[in-house]
Amino acid sequence: METAKQEKQGQKPVSPVPLMEIATGFMRSKTLFAAVELELFTRISGTGADVADLGRLLSLDPRPAEMLLTACAALGLLVKRGARFYNSPLAEEYLVKGKPQYFGGRAMSLDRATYPAWRRLTEALKTNRAQEAPDQSTWTDALAANPERQRMFIESMHSRAVPEAPAIANAVDFSKFNQLLDVGGGSGAYCIELARRFPSLKVGLFDLPSALAIALEKIAEAGLTDRISTYRGDFFKDELPKGSDVLLLAHVLHDWGPDKDRLILGRCFAALPSGGTLILREAMMNDDKTGPLTAALMSLQMLNATEGRNYSWAEYTEWMEQAGFREIRRVELKTTGGSGLLIGRRP
Numbered sequence: 001m002e003t004a005k006q007e008k009q010g011q012k013p014v015s016p017v018p019l020m021e022i023a024t025g026f027m028r029s030k031t032l033f034a035a036v037e038l039e040l041f042t043r044i045s046g047t048g049a050d051v052a053d054l055g056r057l058l059s060l061d062p063r064p065a066e067m068l069l070t071a072c073a074a075l076g077l078l079v080k081r082g083a084r085f086y087n088s089p090l091a092e093e094y095l096v097k098g099k100p101q102y103f104g105g106r107a108m109s110l111d112r113a114t115y116p117a118w119r120r121l122t123e124a125l126k127t128n129r130a131q132e133a134p135d136q137s138t139w140t141d142a143l144a145a146n147p148e149r150q151r152m153f154i155e156s157m158h159s160r161a162v163p164e165a166p167a168i169a170n171a172v173d174f175s176k177f178n179q180l181l182d183v184g185g186g187s188g189a190y191c192i193e194l195a196r197r198f199p200s201l202k203v204g205l206f207d208l209p210s211a212l213a214i215a216l217e218k219i220a221e222a223g224l225t226d227r228i229s230t231y232r233g234d235f236f237k238d239e240l241p242k243g244s245d246v247l248l249l250a251h252v253l254h255d256w257g258p259d260k261d262r263l264i265l266g267r268c269f270a271a272l273p274s275g276g277t278l279i280l281r282e283a284m285m286n287d288d289k290t291g292p293l294t295a296a297l298m299s300l301q302m303l304n305a306t307e308g309r310n311y312s313w314a315e316y317t318e319w320m321e322q323a324g325f326r327e328i329r330r331v332e333l334k335t336t337g338g339s340g341l342l343i344g345r346r347p
């Protein structure tokens with residue numbers, strides 16, 4: 001029965017509707033980016049706006065003001081009551097500047113750094129070379145040489161990490177650990193969440209100097225300077241500081257090729273005591289490499305911006321095993337970054 005039904009379904013003529021959705025996907029993104037850049041959601045938070053109000057607030061003519069409001073409503077970012085448009089719950093929580101979960105940092109980095117580079121995606125595919133900063137030896141050198149881009153990058157990581165941090169804190173029982181080191185910890189968002197949630201956990205963040213300078217600001221803003229230790233270093237040149245019984249390595253390995261990833265995992269193993277735990281956070285690819293879409297697109301982003309790619313659960317597991325980790329388990333996460341965690345133990 002089922003086969004007959006499937007065959008019948010297979011005979012249905014295919015529709016170009018999904019193709020159109022794929023092809024126009026960038027229009028959705030750019031509508032969001034323009035609205036965030038103009039601070040639409042911030043300016044109308046609480047009050048809402050009709051077309052004339054928005055025109056005044058954002059210095060827009062009525063024609064584009066109406067179009068932008070309509071498009072944002074169609075995207076589910078605004079809701080219309082009478083003649084006025086109000087932030088939807090999604091926009092109110094994530095797109096209003098100053099709110100703790102503000103997603104604007106991610107949106108602006110995608111718009112200003114990622115989007116222009118994706119115009120050269122075909123070139124990246126043909127040359128197997130990153131297009132975001134092709135002249136620099138590594139993407140981290142490129143960021144370190146450009147403070148504005150470095151800040152934009154860390155703000156982007158922060159916007160992604162803030163909503164992910166509670167998911168990680170819920171997925172692992174951190175109360176059983178004494179000391180955590182977040183390796184390549186970026187903005188410090190995970191350290192901040194874990195320090196708040198687990199008052200007896202000692203928390204440390206290891207990153208390159210240029211990134212750490214921005215993390216220090218975030219940690220100070222959170223009032224956690226006394227709780228979070230910071231370590232400047234380069235995991236390709238330096239040993240990781242010892243003393244932690246749990247390491248977090250989040251969205252780091254997808255930036256590099258397999259040899260460098262094995263080196264980083266080796267450093268993590270060496271830094272842990274026997275019985276210590278490594279939590280690897282990545283947008284893992286399915287083992288058959290058919291998706292998921294979030295990981296597959298992130299992988300192309302890695303082609304365009306770094307020397308890495310998003311690897312599969314099986315590949316990361318194999319490298320962790322080669323580094324010496326055992327009892328490796330998979331934990332899927334339903335977050336903006338997708339996929340999940342691989343948690344392994346040093347015997």
Ligand SMILES: C[S@@+](CC[C@H](N)C(=O)[O-])C[C@H]1O[C@@H](n2cnc3c(N)ncnc32)[C@H](O)[C@@H]1O
Nearest residue numbers: 157161184185186207208211234235236250251
């Ligand atoms: C993609 S970001 C991820 C940041 C953070 N873990 C997160 O998930 O939000 C990669 C991080 O690795 C850091 N990093 C890159 N190369 C490094 C190196 N050689 N030594 C230490 N940190 C490095 C970057 O500065 C950045 O903070």
